[in-house]
Amino acid sequence: MYFVRKLKLGVSEQLQLLSRAAGELYSQTLVSFWRVVRKKGLWLKPATLMRWFPSDPENRLHAHSADAVVQSFFASLKSWRERRKTDPNARPPRRRRYYYKIQWKASAIKVVNGKLRLSNGKGNEPLVIPWAWDTPVWVEIGWDGRQYELRACYKLSDARPKEERKxxxxxxxxxxxxxxxxxxxxxxxxxxxxxxxxxxxxxxxxxxxxxxxxxxxxxxxxxxxxxxxxxxxxxxxxxxxxxxxxxxxxxxxxxxxxxxxxxxxxxxxxxxxxxxxxxxxxxxxxxxxxxxxxxxxxxxxxxxxxxxxxxxxxxxxxxxxxxxxxxxxxxxxxxxxxxxxxxxxxxxxxxxxxxxxxxxxxxxxxxxxxxxxxxxxxxxxxxxxxxxxxxxx
Ligand SMILES: [Zn+2]
Known part of the structure; x- marks a missing residue:
């Protein structure tokens, strides 16, 4: 079971750049995927596209964050396949994104001295956020309509109380x-x-x-x-x-x-x-x-x-x-x-x-x-x- 902690971050240049990088990578993935479908009639697998695009064009994102972007595209593809079984109007993901959510996996997340450190691509500054809590297993930063919002996911142990009716x-x-x-x-x-x-x-x-x-x-x-x-x-x-x-x-x-x-x-x-x-x-x-x-x-x-x-x-x-x-x-x-x-x-x-x-x-x-x-x-x-x-x- 998971639970999510949310935090509003406002807007900053670093966040804009990262989100933009994720957007570029997402669009690249999307365009290449559909091009191969159109020209060769092949539906590529996530692994292939992750190999094609190990990072965004300017290498701003952590390698695993880049993978997460590609995986997100395939996730929406999958959800469309599910939806179309019941909904004839369901549309596949076709829209390019100028900005896209940025995701960090456990390997890129650290909490040191009350700060959450999210690593980015080589040669880029990490994203540092004041943090008073435990280390999350997954972090996502997206746009909530007004500003950037951080969503930190925690995994909770599945320790369940026993069946007895005490x-x-x-x-x-x-x-x-x-x-x-x-x-x-x-x-x-x-x-x-x-x-x-x-x-x-x-x-x-x-x-x-x-x-x-x-x-x-x-x-x-x-x-x-x-x-x-x-x-x-x-x-x-x-x-x-x-x-x-x-x-x-x-x-x-x-x-x-x-x-x-x-x-x-x-x-x-x-x-x-x-x-x-x-x-x-x-x-x-x-x-x-x-x-x-x-x-x-x-x-x-x-x-x-x-x-x-x-x-x-x-x-x-x-x-x-x-x-x-x-x-x-x-x-x-x-x-x-x-x-x-x-x-x-x-x-x-x-x-x-x-x-x-x-x-x-x-x-x-x-x-x-x-x-x-x-x-x-x-x-x-x-x-x-x-x-x-x-x-x-
Ligand atoms: Zn009575």
Whole structure:
């Protein structure tokens, strides 16, 4: 399993030159490859082209970085072959690149004295970047639309927890509408708050409708039309960034809390069916469809797996209605779940409690539960484990 650390680098002359060198090499590879196809009807192998082009024209790139460029071309060729099986409109890679991503393999990567040293072709300065982390096995620098972005890949050991279903290491995670996610690990309940997220979503909807109303009054393509469109796109992009940020921070927080508690298995309520089957009227439908469940589930899954935890999806029908103490089904009213048998608990924790119980196949819950701990959104929290040395938390 891999994980990637990203870093924004801005723009520099050295990066421009390297990226340009990679672009030239990519174009050379591409042109030669298709020329041979056209003239001889031969589809060359990567090894041949790597032999033809051991480096870029000016030898700026490390030999292995040059190989990586050729390999990238063949990778896109391969992906086209895959795609065309299902998509008749799939196009092979034909476009020349003026700039192209630069890649370094392990042989060209070193970390010395808090600096990441990426070697280049003989006689060229290495690329040096301040670095506080471990040595990656693969580094790629590409353009993110505004500036260069470094992506450092790490390989994580595949140490997986054992299959046993030990009571102590299992947490149920219930994805909700009011809360982003609620987790229960047998002792404690954690709530990843989703209030701010919801308000952003609401604002997003409002903004979208305001925009379409404004646009409807203007002539399509006119100057005013374009102005409103541009401003709207900017505002929406900003909102999207904020939503993404909150989602990342909250899920990271939840997962690292569970990890710190010694959780090895995360059981997530699977509600993928809700979208297709449920119809609760337009208002609630909008709410349901926008719960971002898919994304939340995805974030929690990969973040937990990155820390070596196992993730299980469970069908969560009625999990938030069933009483964990007597199995009776109640419609919860208000913030507290109450059952005729005397069981009382914070309403949002019940789903997580039941998910954990179902997975463990264990009996009914008895005794008094600790009340839930809220995990509030902290704007300055770290989004990923990027700030720490991985994979510790
Ligand atoms: Zn009950």
């Amino acid at each position: 009571e102590s290491g299992v947490a149920g995670v219930d994805l909700g509408e009011i809360h982003l996610a609620v987790a229960h690990d047998g002792e404690n309940t954690y709530i990843a708050n989703g209030r701010l997220l919801r308000s952003k979503r609401r604002y997003q909807n409002k903004l979208k409708s305001t925009l379409s109303r404004l646009l409807a009054r203007k002539r399509r393509g006119s100057r005013r039309y374009r102005r409103v469109l541009a401003s709207g796109r900017k505002q929406l992009a900003r909102l999207n960034h904020q939503i993404r940020d909150i989602l990342h921070k909250q899920t990271t927080r939840l997962v690292s809390t569970l990890y710190a508690r010694g959780v090895q298995t995360v059981v997530i309520g699977d509600i993928r069916n809700i979208r297709v089957s449920a119809d609760y009227g337009t208002r609630l439908n909008q709410k349901l469809h926008q719960m971002l469940h898919g994304q939340t589930r995805h974030h929690i899954t990969y973040k937990a797996e990155r820390l070596g935890m196992k993730v299980v999806l469970l069908d969560e029908r009625y999990s938030s209605q069933t009483c964990p103490a007597c199995n009776k089904r109640n419609k919860p009213r208000g913030r507290v779940y109450r059952c005729g048998c005397g069981f009382e608990f914070h309403r949002d924790g019940v789903g997580a409690l039941n998910l954990r119980r179902t997975y463990l196949g264990s009996g009914l819950v008895v005794g008094v539960m600790a009340s839930p701990t809220g995990l509030r959104f902290q704007p300055h929290a770290l989004c990923s484990s990027a700030g720490r040395s991985h994979p510790a938390v």
